[in-house]
Amino acid sequence: MAKKKFIVGNFTDEAVLFPAVKKVRRAGYKLHDVFTPFPIHGLDKEMGLRDTSLHTAGFIYGITGTSTAVGFITWALTIDWAINFGGKPYFALPAWIPVTFELTVLFAAVGMVLTFCWLCQLAPFVKKDHFNPRSTDDTFVMAIECTSATNEEEAVKFLQAAGATDVKVETKDTGWWLGNYANDKMRFEQ
């Protein structure tokens, strides 16, 4: 796991956060991430993140489900063991629509959720470093990565000028590991 140094600033108002993100990017700082308690529309664009392709993955999982259902039922009921149900055709496509539909939805949903967890590295027992535990409550936490070119003092002042409070230089792990939170100091114990 890679430990890195970050300048961490806190914001309490989206109206201050948005211009701050713009300033930080314009000044050429390496914006690591902004941690927020809820999704803020437009923040991803402001940070220069590209759109997610998760929905494309969902579509691919969906058609996988469709073709699995149609393919399997066709094979089972026309080739492997064809049974005459009430004199109807073996290849009874209209009667297979419900199962095909359900499998399409099932594959798409399960596949997307697993992909989401994979991409965001989410799973039970996964542990990550916190920049500020208030970021799941009421604070927008901005982390700027320190590179060899970063003047820390200057960056702290820059963030403060952009409206951030309680700006600190901190070393954090950006990866994940297995562990639990039982012995961590949480927000109301600090």
Next chain:
Amino acid sequence: MSLLRYESQVRAPLVDGTKDYHQVTEDICRPVENKPSRLWWIGFSISVALLLFGILSVAMEVTYGTGQWNLNRTIGWGWDITNFVWWVGIGHAGTLISAILLLFRQGWRTGVNRAAEAMTIFAVMCAGQFPIWHMGRVWNAFFVLPYPNTRGPLWVNFNSPLLWDVFAISTYFTVSLLFWYSGLIPDMATLRDRAKLKWRKTFYGVAAFGWTGSTKHWQRHESLSLVLAGLSTPLVLSVHTIVSFDFATSVVPGWHTTIFPPYFVAGAIFSGFAMVQTLLVVTRKVLSLEEYITLEHVEVMNKVIVLTGSIVGIAYLTELFMAWYSAVDYEWFAFKENRLNLSSPYGWSYWIMMGCNVLSPQIFWFRKMRRNLFVTFFMSILVNIGMWFERFVIIVTSIYRDYLPSSWSTYYTPTIWEVGFYLGTFGLFFTCYFLFSKYFPVIAIAEIKHILKRSGENYKGKMNKEEEDTVTQFDEHHLHDHH
């Protein structure tokens, strides 16, 4: 910010009181972090007792066979399948609220979606019990799945509505669970970061999956929610459609009806919303969440109830008309003699259904009634009773008199174990709901924060400025800083 943030003053606030983000967290986490009340323990104990009685009833049935139930020839589907359809129907409101209302951008869903989705999952769990234990030799239940077997392999019949049901219900349960839990992850992280006790840190730490609130993760989360909503919308409609196919594709008079799919879906939404009202009217009071689940929410849901109740009413009348107009003797007999005729053995059940589902919800045309909590609670119970009788009417009155009058004599009443099984599912449902309301945030915290500055009472007041703007001024204020 963007234009979308602005909400007209005409709309009532969705969050009452003076709230900021932190206050929202505090309010919704409070019931989770406090010790359970006496009332909670009493309710929980009753639920567990019912659940145990249900387990005993099922054990009796498994040990001695389905003969423990009063099913007979011709009533092969009695209370058991009635209860199945009833619970599945109730399990429709949650996904309707979370999925369809998300696509329609209905802001009010944020106050109630979490609890409604939980209710959906518990209701589907209860529903699933009935067809499974009805199999009798339940140890062979896995025969319904298409797996390579030594009997050929002999595959399941993919042309059968009963098999479609297996796929529909299991898919619905899985997708609802995923949708619900993916929404819960960020709120679990909120609870984790506030936890003081060791077990809480461990439990919510595991449950939060290591969520940090990164902007990229939120972006994917939003995309996931939207696509899951898009998938769940046809899914929720398909599930009760397929349940209705269990009946509609048969040739039994009273079941052989093409109107069943939309009629069942409307009925499912109707009964699901009634159950949501039953639970939330109590929950908001007991957990002091009246500022989040406001009278506005209650009123909107009552509007859905009067709408869907009336659709159901139209469906009842349509099938009645069609039974007469079809000029099929058997079809008309099923309706005229087995249902409409009050002095027939089960005529009373038809009129209970009509009274509870069609007549009584009409009271919600009056605003005063829609906003009255006692009326709402009472009506929600009445609708649930009515919708149980709808399934009973469809199932039992259609089959207790078949084409052979000599088999008409037996009057079907359930045994104690059939009733016990039903009560047991109430035990299961409420045990789960009590645990949920104690250990999980009953309102989606992140979603409330998301709409707070648009629909919160103390923020709406500040929007007055916009209300007075001309269109050009509004554009100037809002369009430029939107990217």
